[in-house]
Amino acid sequence: MSRSEEPIRLLSMMASTSTSTCTSTQSSPATVRFTNVRDLFDVIDCATTDFLSVTDVSPISFAEIEVEREKQHRKFRFRRYDSSSRCLLVTIPTDVHEELHTSIYQLYMQKIVSMGLRDSWRTTASARCQSQAHFGQSNKEGDSTGGPEPGRDAPTYWPTLAIEAGASESLNELRNDMRWWFSASNHEVRVVILAQFDPTRSAVVIEKWEEEPVQGHAGVTRPQSCTVLGLPSITASPLLRQSIAITQNTATSPVSYNVTGGALVLPLRLLFLREPRPTEFDFVISVEDLESYAAKVWRRAGN
Known part of the structure; x- marks a missing residue:
């Protein structure tokens, strides 16, 4: 599988994964389970909507995402993050x-x-x-x-x-x-x-x-x-x-x-x-x- 095809595969596999810890998954167009920063950024890159729900994001993982976002000058926003539910909602500025x-x-x-x-x-x-x-x-x-x-x-x-x-x-x-x-x-x-x-x-x-x-x-x-x-x-x-x-x-x-x-x-x-x-x-x-x-x-x- 080529590198260019990998984000699409990730989105297809991860979007069907939901968790009860995130209250917004019912209405969100795409829900992914966090595995690592690189895979998350790949999913964001190939997203076609302005909203992404990310589950299983620990406070440590959230800090890592934030550091890499700033380092790579990414423009997406943290719409909401809640450590108790481990849910991160991302705004993709279309x-x-x-x-x-x-x-x-x-x-x-x-x-x-x-x-x-x-x-x-x-x-x-x-x-x-x-x-x-x-x-x-x-x-x-x-x-x-x-x-x-x-x-x-x-x-x-x-x-x-x-x-x-x-x-x-x-x-x-x-x-x-x-x-x-x-x-x-x-x-x-x-x-x-x-x-x-x-x-x-x-x-x-x-x-x-x-x-x-x-x-x-x-x-x-x-x-x-x-x-x-x-x-x-x-x-x-x-x-x-x-x-x-x-x-x-x-x-x-x-x-x-x-x-x-x-x-x-x-x-x-x-x-x-x-x-x-x-x-x-x-x-x-x-x-x-x-x-x-x-x-x-x-x-x-x-x-």
């Missing part, structure tokens, strides 16, 4: 995947600049975030993230905004990313945007999820699901504030895009952790913006 999240973030940044808040915002992109709420090692590299500048008075900087994209993932898997952001940050992340491209439906789906603090004892503001001084947690699910669907209409010339769900509205209060000043408003990504955004996504998909 053209469609990158367009899905970067264009939304760029539109948001245009609104920030036009409102004169550029120097008050910090882009953290795909910087590593370490869980504050889980036992063991749990960390993540998001797609597009950012937060206020200066940040909160805390030892670890967490963004207030996270955008996650998927072209081969189900919305359920993307929602697992959303839940991680809120839980792992101890609810310091306030807004999560999910952007999914579904070629079978010829649609882009955008969801906006939010979490807000609630008033605790003695006037102390605390997150809804946070345990304070040993008191039981107040359990509350993240809130789906918006669901937007964008479909392509090939019956028109030129091709047009239909947006249902209205403009995407991002609340300044949650993103900047303060009330808007008299000349400030929420950030609105208009229907026209979303139509242009969709056209870019479809171009990257070759449609």
